[in-house]
Amino acid sequence: MAVRGGAIAAVVALVLTLALLCGTASAQGFLGINRKAKQPPKRSTPGNPKQLPPKGKYTTVVTNKYHKRDYEITCTTDYGASCYIKCPARCPNKCLAYCAYCLTFCLCDLMPGTSCGDPRFTGADGNTFYFHGKKDESFCLVTDDHLHINARFMGNHNAESGRDFTWVQSLGITFDRDDHRNHSLYIGARRAAEWDEEDDHVVLVLDGEPVDVEAAKNARWVSGTVPGLSVTRTHDVNAVTVELDGVFSVSANAVPITDEESRVHSYGKTEKDSLVHLDVGYTFHGLTKDVDGVLGQTYRPNYVNKLDITAKMPIMGGEERYRSSGLFATDCAVSRFHRAAGRSADGFTSFAS
Ligand SMILES: *[C@@H]1O[C@H](CO)[C@@H](O)[C@H](O)[C@H]1NC(C)=O
Numbered sequence: 008m009a010v011r012g013g014a015i016a017a018v019v020a021l022v023l024t025l026a027l028l029c030g031t032a033s034a035q036g037f038l039g040i041n042r043k044a045k046q047p048p049k050r051s052t053p054g055n056p057k058q059l060p061p062k063g064k065y066t067t068v069v070t071n072k073y074h075k076r077d078y079e080i081t082c083t084t085d086y087g088a089s090c091y092i093k094c095p096a097r098c099p100n101k102c103l104a105y106c107a108y109c110l111t112f113c114l115c116d117l118m119p120g121t122s123c124g125d126p127r128f129t130g131a132d133g134n135t136f137y138f139h140g141k142k143d144e145s146f147c148l149v150t151d152d153h154l155h156i157n158a159r160f161m162g163n164h165n166a167e168s169g170r171d172f173t174w175v176q177s178l179g180i181t182f183d184r185d186d187h188r189n190h191s192l193y194i195g196a197r198r199a200a201e202w203d204e205e206d207d208h209v210v211l212v213l214d215g216e217p218v219d220v221e222a223a224k225n226a227r228w229v230s231g232t233v234p235g236l237s238v239t240r241t242h243d244v245n246a247v248t249v250e251l252d253g254v255f256s257v258s259a260n261a262v263p264i265t266d267e268e269s270r271v272h273s274y275g276k277t278e279k280d281s282l283v284h285l286d287v288g289y290t291f292h293g294l295t296k297d298v299d300g301v302l303g304q305t306y307r308p309n310y311v312n313k314l315d316i317t318a319k320m321p322i323m324g325g326e327e328r329y330r331s332s333g334l335f336a337t338d339c340a341v342s343r344f345h346r347a348a349g350r351s352a353d354g355f356t357s358f359a360s
Contacts (some may be wrong), residue, residue: 046088052109056117056135065103067114068092096271097124098271100262103167119287120287122148122158122302125272128323130305136314136321138301138329140215145337146329148178149303150292154254155181155337155344156303159195163282172274173283174264176212179334183279184253190214190233194249194285202263202281207244209261218359220247228317258288298340301329 024165040061054060090109094102098113107113107266115123116135122128129135139147149156177195182188193212211218221227224243230236235252263283269276274275276282294306301323304310314321328340337344 008155014086021076022241023350028275040115048089049089049109050091051090051104051109051111054112056106056112059112059117060105060108060110064107065112068094068111069101073193074131084190096267097266111249113246114288115286118288119305120302121287122289122320123286124174125172126158126160126319130302130310130312132305132310133313134305134312134314134321136323138323139171140326141154142173143249145179145331145334145336146326147300147303147331147337147342148329149289149294149298149300149306150337150339150343151225151290151298151303152343152347154291154294154346155261156300156329157181157334157336157339157344158301159334161223161282161284163274163280164275167273167275168212174282176284176285177334178259178285179285180255180257181335181337182251183345184234184293187275192236192249194247194257196283196285199263199281201282203243206302207261209245209247209259209284211238211247247278255292256290260286262286295339295343297343297345300339304341 011257023026088109090104090106090333092102092104092111095111095113096098101114103114103117104110115121115127115129117127117129117133119133125137126139127135127137140148140158140160141221142160142164145157145159147155148158157179158175159177159179160173161172162173163299164171177193180192180194182190182192191212191214194212195210197208197210199206199208205221211220213233213236218238219229220226220238220240222240222244224240226240228238233251235250235254237250239248239250240246240249241258246259248256248258250256261283263278263281264274266276268274274282289302292307294303297309298304298306305312314323331337351357
């Protein structure tokens with residue numbers, strides 16, 4: 008990537024397929040250039056995800072090594088003040104900025120069907136909860152007649168607080184299509200002692216064969232063996248969207264734990280591991296009404312949230328129900344993979360999710 012004068016635009020607008028709101032705002036960040044603002048510049052503050060600004064125009068802000076955490080974003084606001092964006096501590100590297108209100112939000116807080124960070128899930132019903140799982144073990148996130156997704160958790164034990172922190176290290180996706188073969192797709196985050204944002208940390212393997220996608224934004228790989236399966240890079244490195252036509256679209260971002268996050272949350276990050284993990288957004292098509300799993304159950308048409316959603320951040324317990332014996336095992340207690348009672352000849356009953 009060419010760096011012109013050390014001051015190139017620091018703001019990248021992402022296409023957000025999962026976005027609730029349509030946001031077409033584009034903005035430019037400038038470093039070292041003082042815009043003459045009619046009003047004194049403001050500093051952004053984190054917004055409340057439950058109270059989104061009514062004017063749903065946002066910009067995705069991504070930090071990079073040339074531009075640290077503060078940006079001046081030039082917005083087309085009614086009153087013309089510039090807004091210095093600083094992403095919230097929970098998502099210091101990437102956030103949504105609602106310029107008009109000078110508010111910021113973490114992507115993972117807003118979209119149904121996500122698992123992010125320490126792992127925080129947002130269910131199909133829009134409610135957010137933690138599921139901590141256990142480090143170095145796998146749990147079923149989504150389990151349905153023809154689709155099963157496990158997540159393997161990684162973690163860090165903080166001796167000072169005595170607490171284990173976990174993140175999603177990889178996804179093991181098992182599915183079958185008309186060929187009645189079980190396919191396995193691995194999406195993982197590669198470990199790195201030190202994070203270098205120009206290195207790719209996403210690893211993809213289909214049925215035991217590595218999937219190589221050219222490291223360029225929009226580069227696309229189409230499977231020669233599984234019809235309808237494709238991978239598209241949404242950035243040059245560290246961000247992919249994996250799609251299986253008519254079944255799912257999974258957007259995975261490999262992200263590190265920054266020193267600042269570690270300090271704020273006392274993660275106890277050491278110099279030897281940047282704790283690279285996956286933040287994931289999921290879209291499903293044609294799940295059955297019996298779908299289960301940590302995230303999957305929230306897609307049931309009759310799903311009733313039993314968590315205490317008035318708690319600051321509810322925790323989903325019941326680890327035993329979701330534990331899998333391996334990343335590609337379909338044996339968690341709530342497994343629905345190939346378990347449909349009275350399966351009809353043509354597969355499954357689908358409903359629009
Ligand atoms: C696919 O996996 C399911 C569940 O483990 C199993 O019952 C089924 O026999 C497998 N199908 C094939 C073709 O191996």
